[in-house]
Amino acid sequence: MTTANNNIREIALDILLRIGDQGGYSHLVIDQALNKHQLETRDGALLTEIVYGTLQRKMTLAYDLDRFINKKKKMNQWVKWLLYLSMYQMKHLDKVPDHAVIHVAVEIAKKRGHKGIASFVNGILRAAQREGFTDYSEIDNEVKRISVKTSHPEWLVERWIEQYGLKVTEKMCETNLLHKQMTVRVQPLKTTRSQLIEQLEADGIKARASDVSDQGIIIEKGNVLKHESFTNSMFTVQDESSMLVAELMDLDSGMTVLDACSAPGGKTTHIAEKMQDNGTVYAYDLHGKKAKLVADKAKSLALTSIQTGQADARKLQEKHQPSTFDRILIDAPCTGLGVLRSKPDIKYNKSEDDITQLSHIQHEILDHVAPLLRVNGKLTYSTCTVDKEENDYVIKSFLQQHPEYQVDQEFFNEIPEALQNTSGSSEYGMQIFPQDFNSDGFFITRLLRNS
Numbered sequence: 001m002t003t004a005n006n007n008i009r010e011i012a013l014d015i016l017l018r019i020g021d022q023g024g025y026s027h028l029v030i031d032q033a034l035n036k037h038q039l040e041t042r043d044g045a046l047l048t049e050i051v052y053g054t055l056q057r058k059m060t061l062a063y064d065l066d067r068f069i070n071k072k073k074k075m076n077q078w079v080k081w082l083l084y085l086s087m088y089q090m091k092h093l094d095k096v097p098d099h100a101v102i103h104v105a106v107e108i109a110k111k112r113g114h115k116g117i118a119s120f121v122n123g124i125l126r127a128a129q130r131e132g133f134t135d136y137s138e139i140d141n142e143v144k145r146i147s148v149k150t151s152h153p154e155w156l157v158e159r160w161i162e163q164y165g166l167k168v169t170e171k172m173c174e175t176n177l178l179h180k181q182m183t184v185r186v187q188p189l190k191t192t193r194s195q196l197i198e199q200l201e202a203d204g205i206k207a208r209a210s211d212v213s214d215q216g217i218i219i220e221k222g223n224v225l226k227h228e229s230f231t232n233s234m235f236t237v238q239d240e241s242s243m244l245v246a247e248l249m250d251l252d253s254g255m256t257v258l259d260a261c262s263a264p265g266g267k268t269t270h271i272a273e274k275m276q277d278n279g280t281v282y283a284y285d286l287h288g289k290k291a292k293l294v295a296d297k298a299k300s301l302a303l304t305s306i307q308t309g310q311a312d313a314r315k316l317q318e319k320h321q322p323s324t325f326d327r328i329l330i331d332a333p334c335t336g337l338g339v340l341r342s343k344p345d346i347k348y349n350k351s352e353d354d355i356t357q358l359s360h361i362q363h364e365i366l367d368h369v370a371p372l373l374r375v376n377g378k379l380t381y382s383t384c385t386v387d388k389e390e391n392d393y394v395i396k397s398f399l400q401q402h403p404e405y406q407v408d409q410e411f412f413n414e415i416p417e418a419l420q421n422t423s424g425s426s427e428y429g430m431q432i433f434p435q436d437f438n439s440d441g442f443f444i445t446r447l448l449r450n451s
């Protein structure tokens with residue numbers, strides 16, 4: 001193993017300490033580290049794999065480690081994370097032999113600590129190499145077994161089982177550990193989807209058309225972010241479930257649309273594209289800096305129909321007259337339990353109280369924005385979370401208090417074929433699980449104002 005390899009593990013250890021114990025956001029901390037260290041593509045990919053893999057499986061690795069350790073022994077945080085990241089590589093990275101993983105871990109332990117710690121690390125990892133890892137079937141309690149095996153907190157597993165059943169929950173937790181392919185959305189005012197796919201394929205990037213959005217492209221192999229079409233803003237990176245939101249808003253050219261919670265602008269720009277950049281999309285966000293990101297994104301995609309501003313969605317009645325908008329999108333702030341594959345820290349940091357608090361905010365936003373829609377207009381509500389309290393129940397209680405609204409039944413007919421029979425959906429909307437379509441977990445519904 002080279003110094004570069006040692007270095008990658010040391011950087012990985014620093015990142016894990018920042019995310020794991022100091023609460024940094026995984027994607028932001030990794031991006032910062034990749035920029036700071038200017039790693040080659042292959043090294044960057046290995047670093048990302050080790051950090052995400054270890055973080056994704058933190059609870060499983062803690063269970064594994066417990067089997068090899070004298071529990072009375074107090075361990076430094078960095079030693080714990082070094083053991084986790086080493087065990088992760090031994091269990092899941094075939095290309096790195098165990099003896100090399102152990103060697104690097106011992107070197108790092110010597111450098112950061114002293115000989116005694118190095119010998120402790122060596123002893124634990126050699127025991128793991130000798131005895132191997134369990135398949136967790138020895139855990140009788142179903143909730144605990146799923147929690148340990150898939151590294152999701154017990155409260156969340158229990159909650160999902162209650163809401164969606166054991167089979168769906170176990171599958172969801174397993175899917176949350178898998179790699180998600182990148183998907184992008186073509187900017188149709190600049191090129192067509194088939195032209196872009198052809199261009200990518202010609203340059204060695206394997207790509208195919210999405211079934212859920214006619215602007216969507218699934219990238220199967222290759223780094224599309226280094227391709228000239230990205231530099232030229234021919235597309236934007238977006239998850240397929242997220243693309244489905246604007247697809248299901250029933251948009252038309254020339255409309256006046258409100259996007260009440262818009263940053264960083266993935267859906268705002270999609271809305272403008274679907275209206276051929278003709279009409280007006282008012283895009284707000286609670287945070288001024290974030291609203292600027294929406295303006296930047298609109299500019300980079302050369303879209304001119306978007307007007308951005310800072311505002312609390314609950315106070316938009318101060319800016320707009322009642323019955324102004326043809327379409328409204330509330331892509332609400334949420335716990336993000338549908339995006340655990342790309343943001344694994346969420347599953348360790350969020351609590352049931354966060355769910356309840358956010359559901360109150362979601363309800364308040366809906367309540368205050370509702371009068372701004374014109375009669376016969378349509379309001380789309382979406383979240384990237386999997387939890388009934390933030391989804392179905394928010395809609396249910398909104399409808400009870402707003403008899404002038406109903407769920408738009410046409411919405412269910414417009415759901416793409418491939419997603420027609422998702423098991424999580426209810427009379428209040430469509431719940432996409434990560435396992436349904438290898439996309440993010442999302443809730444989407446559309447309400448009609450009838451008086």
Ligand SMILES: C[S@@+](CC[C@H](N)C(=O)[O-])C[C@H]1O[C@@H](n2cnc3c(N)ncnc32)[C@H](O)[C@@H]1O
Pocket residue numbers: 260261262263264265266267268284285286287290311312313314331332333334365384
């Ligand atoms: C799920 S994100 C929106 C993602 C965005 N629609 C997209 O597709 O790129 C929710 C956004 O709501 C914003 N937000 C939170 N509370 C808000 C409020 N009271 N009023 C307006 N925006 C709010 C957050 O800053 C965050 O950017």
